Amino acid sequence: MKNTLMGLALAGLGLMAGINTAWAGATLDRVMARKTVVVVADGSYPPFSFMNDKNQMDGLDVELAKLVAQRLGVTLRFETPSWEVVTAGNWRGRWDVCICSMTPDQKRARVLDFVTAYYDSPTVVVTSVGNTELKKAADINGKRIGVEQGSSYERYLQRDLEMGIFSSRKVNYPFEKVRIAPYSSEDLAYQDLALGAGKRIDAVVSNMGAARFRMSKVPGKFQIVGEPLYNEENWIVVDKGDAEWKQKIQAVFAELKADGSIDRLTKKWIGVPATSPAAK
Structure with missing residues (x-):
């Protein structure tokens, strides 16, 4: 009887853990389940994101997005919605992260979560x-x-x-x-x-x-x-309300800052290393 009760208790704890995992970090769950991260970028904003001569997305933000996908172990898909739609928030799962040189301000911060600064301009x-x-x-x-x-x-x-x-x-x-x-x-x-x-x-x-x-x-x-x-300052942005996903992206960018990837790419595309104190 004691073993039975203990088994039921452990099963209950396992069920609760499953519920917490499912509700905490819905974006990360979605990204890992489909093995793809959907990144918002501006399709005509060189040298940060643009279509190159080979009709491929290219630029600082594009290369960073590729590194983020690699660190997450997933494939990458770009989408280029209008800037007004992106900055309005309430993405409803359409996109996972905006690696798109966004400037933080009071109005945007009400509907979006600013994750980390990565360069000054x-x-x-x-x-x-x-x-x-x-x-x-x-x-x-x-x-x-x-x-x-x-x-x-x-x-x-x-x-x-x-x-x-x-x-x-x-x-x-x-x-x-x-x-x-x-x-x-x-x-x-x-x-x-x-x-x-x-x-x-x-x-x-x-x-x-x-x-x-x-x-x-x-x-x-x-x-x-x-x-x-x-x-x-230019920041990485996610939709508001998913703390686990925000922390995951923060961790990935912390690695990219620490290993010099961000400085390397900002030097390549805009001629100077990232200068924001928050980006160091």
Whole structure:
């Protein structure tokens, strides 16, 4: 009888453990069950994520995603939903992690979990070569500025960017008001800017790494104006509410930071090592 009762007790404990495992870390369970991690990336954001000449995803974020999949022991699938949809949260299992150079702010943190910072980057104003009206950041006042819809750059132009969530960084606004031209991708914004300043837009607000990459591909078309607007940390992001999955991704990126993988890739793609204190 004693053995029977003990067996029932152990069975009950095993059942409870199974229930806890099933409910704790649903994302990790899903990833390991299907042997695939679904990563969100921007399909037109070089040098971080873009389609290369071989029609394959390439860039800093893409290479990091491949390393994450290797560490998890699963295959990798990329998806490129609109930035507005990604930053709205409530992914409902459609994607597992966003390795997509996202800037943390107060509004996004309400619906997404920011996992870890992995590099720093300046935000700059880019205009057409030959444009003499824009010489410094303050000169964008009243101008028509192209920006990716739903991005932190759009929020900045709206004077509504609050980055002080993981650091004490402050954002300054050297302009009163601009005319925002939202685009579904930065590719489209740069295509319009290439027509010449004032044709459709006067400038683009973008990441310095992205700006320099585009400038290198079409020499003589674009120029960076004045000093950077602000410096931003770029973070890995998961949907809100799964603590075990967040901790797993944190652990993987801690390994990639410790073994030098992140510094190696940031040097390769943007010319400098990761500089964020949080990324070290």
